[in-house]
Structures are given as structure tokens and as C-alpha cells.
Amino acid sequence: MSVTISKKMCMIGDFGVGKTSMIRRFVDRQFSDQYLSTVGVKISRKSIVLENSTKQEIVTAQLLIWDLEGHTKFKGIAPTYLQGAGGVLIVADVSRSETVERISEHIKLFSSVNPKGSIIIALNKVDLIDEEKLALLVEIAHSIGQDKVVAVYTTSAKTGKDVDEIFHKLAYTMVEQV
Amino acid sequence: MINIFRKLLVPQETEYFVINHNFIIEETSSAVQRFADTAGEALPGVDARICFPELIGVENILTSIIIGQRSSFQVKGIARFTDNNHPLYFDLLVIEHENNEEQEEEERQSKLLILIEDSTEKMVMKQSLIQRANEANLLVRALEASRDYIDKVIISMGDALLVTTTLGIIKTVNQSAQLLFGYTESEIVEQPLSMIVVEETLLYQARHHYILSQEELVRELEVVCTTKTGAEIWVEFSCAAIQTELKGLYDFVYIGRDVTERKQQEIEIRRSLAREQELRDVKSRFFSMLAHEFGNPLNTVLFSTQILKEYGDEITANEKKEYLEHIQSASKHMAQLLDDVRLLSSAEAGKLKFNPTPVDLKSFCNDLVESIKISFGKNHAVCFIYRRVMSRVRLINKSYDESKKLPAMDKKLLRHILTNLLSNGIKYSPIDSNVYFELHCYDEEAIFKIKDEGIGIPIEDQEQLFESYYRAQNVGKIPGTGLGLSIVKQCVDLHGGQIEFSSETGLGTTFIVTIPYYKSKQID
Numbered sequence: 001m002s003v004t005i006s007k008k009m010c011m012i013g014d015f016g017v018g019k020t021s022m023i024r025r026f027v028d029r030q031f032s033d034q035y036l037s038t039v040g041v042k043i044s045r046k047s048i049v050l051e052n053s054t055k056q057e058i059v060t061a062q063l064l065i066w067d068l069e070g071h072t073k074f075k076g077i078a079p080t081y082l083q084g085a086g087g088v089l090i091v092a093d094v095s096r097s098e099t100v101e102r103i104s105e106h107i108k109l110f111s112s113v114n115p116k117g118s119i120i121i122a123l124n125k126v127d128l129i130d131e132e133k134l135a136l137l138v139e140i141a142h143s144i145g146q147d148k149v150v151a152v153y154t155t156s157a158k159t160g161k162d163v164d165e166i167f168h169k170l171a172y173t174m175v176e177q178v
Numbered sequence: 179m180i181n182i183f184r185k186l187l188v189p190q191e192t193e194y195f196v197i198n199h200n201f202i203i204e205e206t207s208s209a210v211q212r213f214a215d216t217a218g219e220a221l222p223g224v225d226a227r228i229c230f231p232e233l234i235g236v237e238n239i240l241t242s243i244i245i246g247q248r249s250s251f252q253v254k255g256i257a258r259f260t261d262n263n264h265p266l267y268f269d270l271l272v273i274e275h276e277n278n279e280e281q282e283e284e285e286r287q288s289k290l291l292i293l294i295e296d297s298t299e300k301m302v303m304k305q306s307l308i309q310r311a312n313e314a315n316l317l318v319r320a321l322e323a324s325r326d327y328i329d330k331v332i333i334s335m336g337d338a339l340l341v342t343t344t345l346g347i348i349k350t351v352n353q354s355a356q357l358l359f360g361y362t363e364s365e366i367v368e369q370p371l372s373m374i375v376v377e378e379t380l381l382y383q384a385r386h387h388y389i390l391s392q393e394e395l396v397r398e399l400e401v402v403c404t405t406k407t408g409a410e411i412w413v414e415f416s417c418a419a420i421q422t423e424l425k426g427l428y429d430f431v432y433i434g435r436d437v438t439e440r441k442q443q444e445i446e447i448r449r450s451l452a453r454e455q456e457l458r459d460v461k462s463r464f465f466s467m468l469a470h471e472f473g474n475p476l477n478t479v480l481f482s483t484q485i486l487k488e489y490g491d492e493i494t495a496n497e498k499k500e501y502l503e504h505i506q507s508a509s510k511h512m513a514q515l516l517d518d519v520r521l522l523s524s525a526e527a528g529k530l531k532f533n534p535t536p537v538d539l540k541s542f543c544n545d546l547v548e549s550i551k552i553s554f555g556k557n558h559a560v561c562f563i564y565r566r567v568m569s570r571v572r573l574i575n576k577s578y579d580e581s582k583k584l585p586a587m588d589k590k591l592l593r594h595i596l597t598n599l600l601s602n603g604i605k606y607s608p609i610d611s612n613v614y615f616e617l618h619c620y621d622e623e624a625i626f627k628i629k630d631e632g633i634g635i636p637i638e639d640q641e642q643l644f645e646s647y648y649r650a651q652n653v654g655k656i657p658g659t660g661l662g663l664s665i666v667k668q669c670v671d672l673h674g675g676q677i678e679f680s681s682e683t684g685l686g687t688t689f690i691v692t693i694p695y696y697k698s699k700q701i702d
Contacts, residue, residue: 008235040255084235
């Protein structure tokens with residue numbers, strides 16, 4: 001038996017943290033160093049097969065990935081975009097510590113719109129910093145997320161590190177909620 | 179759809195479609211397909227969520243509009259393109275569908291009107307603005323981070339850092355520089371480098387040399403600097419030029435390290451080496467003196483004793499007496515040499531005692547001159563001149579009895595001084611020449627002046643004249659140990675006096691010894 005579940009998920013975070021690049025790596029298997037800022041919202045689709053051993057059925061999750069305009073000091077993220085999302089990837093750039101610090105703000109915003117939505121943190125651009133610094137940032141991200149966050153991943157859209165894994169994890173978590 | 183509504187939408191380039199409560203498209207405007215997702219066409223009978231995925235996940239909201247719990251749902255700025263060169267943006271507004279009055283009651287509910295407005299132009303403009311703002315922001319942030327990092331590096335540097343203009347006006351200092359020189363940042367910035375660097379001209383020349391020739395800057399430079407407290411420290415600077423935003427105008431970066439301790443060690447090492455060299459020289463001069471001065475009398479002794487031993491029976495009593503006198507004289511000479519060596523070594527070891535007693539200088543010198551004349555001055559005239567120079571106070575106070583105010587000096591040391599100088603004067607002067615000895619007694623000090631008409635001291639020997647066993651190059655065969663003047667110097671020093679001389683080769687030498695009276699032991 002096979003079943004397809006469509007799920008809306010959002011990508012939020014400060015501008016330039018690599019939200020679009022992560023989607024591009026996950027959906028198109030591509031990466032570009034060139035920075036092109038996203039305005040408004042762009043929706044990408046990606047279907048992934050989730051193995052469900054207990055129910056012995058093939059579950060396909062059709063992810064509707066909402067790539068939202070990044071947060072700037074002039075303009076925050078419009079809550080309308082977040083309505084109806086089953087989960088969110090909050091992305092931060094490890095080479096800009098202020099983007100990590102703002103994760104809590106994003107968690108608060110998303111939770112206010114979707115109290116039951118799943119939250120996963122992506123500490124992106126790990127190819128740019130050393131291990132020691134990264135370990136400290138992961139610790140900070142964990143303390144910020146606490147029990148509201150499903151997981152914290154260290155990712156790199158450039159190298160592809162943990163990109164598929166983080167989307168799969170979020171897909172599983174959202175489907176499990178159903 | 180009523181005609182008037184269609185007419186209203188056309189000029190604003192607004193497209194629409196109508197969906198039922200199951201989200202199935204019932205009606206569309208002509209060009210709505212342009213905004214549909216590639217996954218499916220926007221045609222009546224199709225699930226609107228396939229061609230408009232924006233509706234997925236918000237079904238609850240759509241239903242609440244249908245049942246009148248909510249008036250609308252809007253998503254602005256939806257991007258629908260894959261090629262960045264052909265962007266397409268639109269705003270999506272979901273409202274309850276106003277049904278035709280003529281429709282049946284059951285058909286009048288449960289429909290939604292979705293209005294789509296092309297916002298490409300506005301969004302492209304916005305994208306361009308945001309792109310620029312974000313890029314600038316990232317750049318500023320990177321610059322700030324980089325400046326912050328450099329600042330931290332500079333602050334944490336153990337070495338002092340100074341940046342100056344071409345003219346040497348200090349622009350920047352780090353914490354280490356403030357600590358090293360003792361000034362706060364506000365005290366030192368805008369001040370000339372000369373405030374801390376004593377030899378600023380050296381750095382100034384280095385800067386100008388660089389600017390004019392564009393050659394390598396003097397990189398390592400050790401200069402003396404003064405701190406705020408006035409202390410002098412040695413600082414090793416490495417210099418580098420940095421081009422300012424104006425071509426041809428340079429700032430100069432100096433990174434300095436306090437090397438005072440090292441410098442002092444170097445000076446100490448040099449001093450020790452010089453001292454060692456000096457000792458080696460003294461040793462070598464000592465052995466040379468030993469060979470010369472003991473050689474001759476020893477030979478005399480050996481020769482005379484051999485004659486007496488082998489030919490004692492054959493020689494006359496007068497000859498015997500002569501040989502014995504030779505032996506006696508040579509032995510006396512050697513004993514005198516040994517006395518001199520002993521005296522000097524005990525003086526150098528600080529064991530020579532200064533024991534001042536009242537001295538009648540005039541009579542002391544008179545006696546000394548007489549004994550010199552007997553011992554050395556058979557072929558020379560020794561002229562002694564005495565002068566008493568009294569101050570006005572003493573001259574007025576006629577009742578002052580001078581005999582009761584004898585100055586205190588160490589007679590033994592004074593004898594060494596004067597005997598050596600007078601015997602030298604005689605020894606190094608031609609036969610029948612004069613040696614002048616003047617004694618000037620002042621209220622507080624006595625000046626002894628010994629002038630000869632002898633061979634003089636070559637200028638190149640004058641500096642080392644008072645060193646032990648040192649003898650001038652022009653002494654020729656005149657015997658001597660090189661000890662006399664060393665002994666004189668030590669004895670004068672013990673008196674707290676001074677010795678000076680002037681000399682010209684071939685014309686003569688004048689020694690002037692100034693000895694202050696020993697005050698605390700003056701006896702009235």
C-alpha cells in the first residue's frame with residue numbers, strides 16, 4: 001500500500017544564511033556561491049519516500065518547501081507565510097554569530113503561529129569554521145532550542161553535509177504527527 | 179461571474195479562479211494559467227492545490243472563509259519562475275465568492291474566489307533593493323568583524339605598536355605601547371614620535387629614505403626611548419610603511435620591543451671582556467717586566483758568585499769587595515722591585531691603609547728632595563720651590579698661628595707619590611737638565627707640581643700611562659717596571675686627590691698632583 005502526504009514546511013532565518021542554497025542542494029542537487037536574495041516566497045516541491053516498518057506501507061511525503069524572504073533589521077518575517085506549516089527549518093550561519101543568537105526569535109514567531117509545528121535548527125556553512133568554534137555554537141543552539149526543537153543539525157549547502165538528513169528528519173517528524 | 183466584475187479586473191491585470199469547498203476549480207479567467215505551477219494546469223475540474231501549491235496546508239483557513247468565519251487569506255510576493263532572467267511574482271487573495279443572486283440557495287455557499295495580481299515589477303524592484311542592502315550589510319558586517327579581529331590582535335600583542343604619519347605624528351598606539359612608555363592613549367596620540375624616541379631623527383631619515391628611494395625600509399632599529407617618568411629604555415623597532423588612501427602618502431608602523439635588559443647584559447659582557455683583556459695585558463706586561471728587570475740583576479748575582487766561587491783564591495781583596503758590592507746592589511734592586519709589586523697589589527686589593535697624620539709639608543718636601551738628590555740626582559739639578567697661598571680671611575686674621583694648623587696626610591703614601599714622580603723626572607731626563615718641584619699650599623689643599631725636561635710621553639701612550647706594568651714606547655733602554663705611576667695613582671686616589679699631566683715628546687713632562695687636606699683628622 002502506498003500513501004502520499006503533502007506537507008507544508010518553511011525555511012526561516014536571517015538574510016544570507018543559506019536557506020535558498022539548502023533547498024537548491026536538496027531539490028536540484030546544485031550549489032552556487034553567488035548570493036541572490038530571496039524576496040516574497042518561493043515554493044519548491046520535493047517528494048521523499050519514508051520507510052515505515054510498523055505499518056508496512058510506503059509513505060511518500062510531498063514536501064512543499066516555502067523559501068521565505070530572510071529576516072533583516074528593517075523587516076521581520078511575515079507570519080502569514082507560516083500559516084498551515086507542519087514544520088520549520090530555522091537556518092543560521094555559523095560564520096555570523098548574530099544569526100545564531102536570533103534563532104530564539106524565530107522559534108518564538110513560528111511557535112506563535114503553529115504551536116504544534118516541528119522545529120529543527122540548521123547551523124549552516126560549517127565548511128567555513130573550525131571544529132572547536134562549531135562545538136560551542138552547537139551548544140548555544142541547543143540551549144536556545146531546549147525542548148521546543150526536535151534536533152540541531154550542522155549543515156553545509158556547499159558540501160552537502162547533512163542537508164538531505166535534515167529535510168528527511170523534518171519530513172518524518174511532520175508525518176509522524178499525523 | 180458578473181460582467182461588471184470582469185471589467186473591473188481587466189485594467190489591473192488581475193486574474194482569478196473560483197473553487198468549491200473541495201478545492202476543485204470551477205471557473206477561471208483567461209490567463210490564470212500563467213501563474214499556475216508546472217505540476218498541473220489550472221482548468222475547471224482540477225484540484226486547485228495541484229497548480230497552486232500555496233493552498234496546501236491552509237485548507238482549514240480556506241474552509242473558515244467558506245463558512246464565513248474569516249473574511250480573506252492573502253499571500254503576497256509568490257515567486258513562480260525557474261529562470262532568474264524571466265521572473266514572475268504575484269499576490270494571491272482568497273475571498274468568499276459572491277454568488278449570483280439568481281443561483282439556487284445550495285449553490286450560493288461553499289465557494290471561494292481567488293484573485294491573482296501580477297506583482298512582478300514591484301517585486302523585481304524590491305529584490306534589487308534588498309539585494310543591494312543585504313550585500314552592503316554583509317560587507318559592513320565582514321568589515322566590522324575583520325576590524326574587530328585586527329583590533330583584538332593589536333590589543334593582545336605583547337609588543338608595542340605605534341602608527342605615525344609621514345612626519346612622525348603618532349596616530350595609533352596599542353595597550354602594550356601605553357604600558358611600555360607610561361602614557362595613556364589620549365596623552366600620546368597626535369604627539370610627535372620624538373616625545374618618546376630620543377633619536378627620532380634616525381627614524382625620520384629612515385622614513386624619508388624610504389619615500390624617496392622606495393627601497394626597503396630599515397627593518398630592525400635599536401633606539402633609546404624615554405618613558406613618561408623620564409626613564410631611558412632601549413627599544414628594538416621594526417618599521418614598515420603602509421600606503422594610505424592617497425597615493426604617495428605613507429603611514430609608518432613601528433613594532434617595538436623593550437630590549438633594555440638585553441642591552442645592559444651586552445654592555446656588561448663587553449665590560450667583562452674589556453676587563454679580561456686588560457688583565458691579560460697586565461699579565462703579559464708583568465712577565466715582560468719580570469724578564470727584563472729581574473734578568474739583569476740576577477745575571478749580575480750569578481756571574482759575581484761564580485767568579486767568587488771559582489776564582490776566589492786568585493782575585494784580589496779589592497776585586498772581591500767589588501763583586502760583593504755588585505751582588506748587594508743587584509739584590510737590593512730586586513728587593514725594591516718586589517716591594518713595589520707588593521705595594522701595588524695590596525693597593526689594588528684595597529688593603530693599603532690610608533693613615534693621615536699632621537704633616538709639615540714644607541719640611542717634608544725639603545727632606546725628600548735632599549734624599550732624592552743623594553740617591554738619584556748626582557747628574558741633575560732638583561729645584562724645590564715652596565709657596566704659601568693664603569685666602570683673604572686668613573690674611574686679615576694675622577693672629578692666626580699657622581704652625582698649629584698642620585694639614586693631615588698619609589706620609590708614607592705621600593712619599594711614594596713624590597719619590598716616584600721625582601725619580602721618574604730624573605730618570606727620563608738628559609744629564610745636567612733641571613727638575614722643578616713646586617709645592618703650593620692653599621687653605622684646603624696642596625698642589626705638587628713636578629716638571630722635567632725629559633723625553634716626554636708620546637700621545638698614544640698617555641691614556642694607558644697609569645696602568646700597571648705599562649711603559650711608554652720611547653723609554654728605550656732606561657730601566658723601569660711600569661709600576662711607579664700605578665702606585666702614584668693608587669696613593670693619590672686614597673687621598674681623594676687628583677693627578678694630571680701634560681707632556682710633549684722631547685720637551686718634557688709636568689705632573690700636577692692636587693691633594694685635599696684630610697678634614698676630620700685635622701689637629702689644631
